[in-house]
Amino acid sequence: MARERLITKLWTTVALCAVLTMSCVPDTTPDAGSLDAVYANPSEQVELLSLGQDQTLGLLLDGILSANDQAALLVAFREYASPRRMPAGTELVFHYLRDDQWLRSLDVVVNADETVRLTRNDLGWHSELVRIPIYVDTLLASGKIETVLWSAVVNNEYLGDVPFEDRNSLIDELDQVFQWQVDFSRQIRVGDTYRFAFEREVRPDGSMRSGRLLSAELVNSGTPYHAIWFDPNKDGEGSYFDLEGNSVRRAFLLKPLAYRRISSRYSPSRLHPILRTWRAHRGVDYAADAGAEIMATSDGVVTHRAWKGSFGNTVEIQHPNGFVTRYAHLSSFRSEVQLGSRVRQSEIIGYVGMTGQATGNHLHYEMMKRNGEHMDPLAVDLPAGDPVPSDDQVQWGEELITRVDLLESIPGAGPVIGLGSLQSQGDEQGGAQ
Numbered sequence: 001m002a003r004e005r006l007i008t009k010l011w012t013t014v015a016l017c018a019v020l021t022m023s024c025v026p027d028t029t030p031d032a033g034s035l036d037a038v039y040a041n042p043s044e045q046v047e048l049l050s051l052g053q054d055q056t057l058g059l060l061l062d063g064i065l066s067a068n069d070q071a072a073l074l075v076a077f078r079e080y081a082s083p084r085r086m087p088a089g090t091e092l093v094f095h096y097l098r099d100d101q102w103l104r105s106l107d108v109v110v111n112a113d114e115t116v117r118l119t120r121n122d123l124g125w126h127s128e129l130v131r132i133p134i135y136v137d138t139l140l141a142s143g144k145i146e147t148v149l150w151s152a153v154v155n156n157e158y159l160g161d162v163p164f165e166d167r168n169s170l171i172d173e174l175d176q177v178f179q180w181q182v183d184f185s186r187q188i189r190v191g192d193t194y195r196f197a198f199e200r201e202v203r204p205d206g207s208m209r210s211g212r213l214l215s216a217e218l219v220n221s222g223t224p225y226h227a228i229w230f231d232p233n234k235d236g237e238g239s240y241f242d243l244e245g246n247s248v249r250r251a252f253l254l255k256p257l258a259y260r261r262i263s264s265r266y267s268p269s270r271l272h273p274i275l276r277t278w279r280a281h282r283g284v285d286y287a288a289d290a291g292a293e294i295m296a297t298s299d300g301v302v303t304h305r306a307w308k309g310s311f312g313n314t315v316e317i318q319h320p321n322g323f324v325t326r327y328a329h330l331s332s333f334r335s336e337v338q339l340g341s342r343v344r345q346s347e348i349i350g351y352v353g354m355t356g357q358a359t360g361n362h363l364h365y366e367m368m369k370r371n372g373e374h375m376d377p378l379a380v381d382l383p384a385g386d387p388v389p390s391d392d393q394v395q396w397g398e399e400l401i402t403r404v405d406l407l408e409s410i411p412g413a414g415p416v417i418g419l420g421s422l423q424s425q426g427d428e429q430g431g432a433q
């Protein structure tokens with residue numbers, strides 16, 4: 001159906017822009033006053049240079065400035081950055097007076113958001129920090145999985161204005177948020193749908209400075225999952241909840257690797273159908289690049305950290321709720337994690353390799369009960385995070401509506417699944433009490 005084919009929509013709402021931007025941009029535009037138009041060559045000549053390997057700012061200035069001038073410039077520069085810690089590739093823009101090759105100012109790009117501007121006057125060199133203006137907008141996108149999630153998001157033509165790296169970050173963000181509900185590498189199916197509202201800070205060149213998923217819906221094999229950002233104290237320490245206000249966090253991550261580090265090189269016939277693979281093999285294999293970071297899927301204590309026959313380098317973790325997880329074929333262990341170490345969920349414990357009996361770089365992951373009985377990690381669903389505190393219920397209710405509205409405002413995306421029944425359920429409960 002035509003409408004089905006128009007599944008992917010995106011547009012950008014520019015909002016809140018000026019507030020953040022203007023307040024942090026120093027007034028760097030010189031006031032030229034009112035002048036009559038005259039014709040003249042540009043008074044300035046601009047040269048762009050970048051620092052070479054092992055080259056310091058001082059080294060680069062040799063031959064451009066006298067020793068005294070150079071020392072004065074470096075003193076001014078040190079007010080905002082260390083001239084010795086400039087990485088290779090740091091961009092410098094030299095502004096010369098056109099005729100006499102007299103360096104009048106120098107811009108040093110110290111990071112993606114800040115430039116140190118050095119200007120020369122009668123008294124010597126003066127420095128100021130110029131912040132690149134940013135604006136804030138909200139990306140709204142929806143789509144349907146035609147092949148794999150990564151292609152669906154990265155090739156979403158309506159995300160054309162979003163730089164490639166930032167589209168990758170979007171997927172990481174979705175993976176982070178849904179990591180307890182859906183294993184993106186094993187559970188996503190053709191026909192699954194997603195939509196999300198993503199707030200970001202954007203630089204003038206279109207690159208993203210920072211971003212946060214505000215709300216998202218993923219319908220996986222017909223089951224809807226939601227994640228709504230809620231930060232009652234507005235201190236960035238918030239968390240994600242489902243439509244009922246339950247934390248999306250679980251005692252176990254569904255997978256011990258970040259989605260993007262899991263390679264698609266593995267032959268699909270090896271992984272599907274999942275249940276058969278599971279039974280035959282009593283573990284899950286994640287093909288990944290050598291050295292990819294492996295995370296503990298839950299809090300626990302390291303009970304094995306050594307070679308283990310055909311498993312090669314292996315870590316085993318005992319968890320308080322009676323489960324044991326095993327991570328095999330590691331290239332190396334993380335040195336900070338030793339036998340007997342306490343580890344937290346998502347803590348890095350080692351790195352992907354192919355030690356022991358392995359034909360390629362991959363992680364073999366197992367989950368067992370204490371008696372050794374194997375379990376499918378996807379089948380374990382133990383809540384971990386606390387729900388929205390009762391003191392914050394009113395605020396939560398208001399923000400939930402706002403964030404769900406964002407998702408519902410995407411044309412063709414329809415109402416958020418589950419919210420309608422949730423509201424009527426709430427009314428019924430209210431009436432009964």
Ligand SMILES: [Zn+2]
Binds near residue numbers: 283364365
């Ligand atoms: Zn295996």
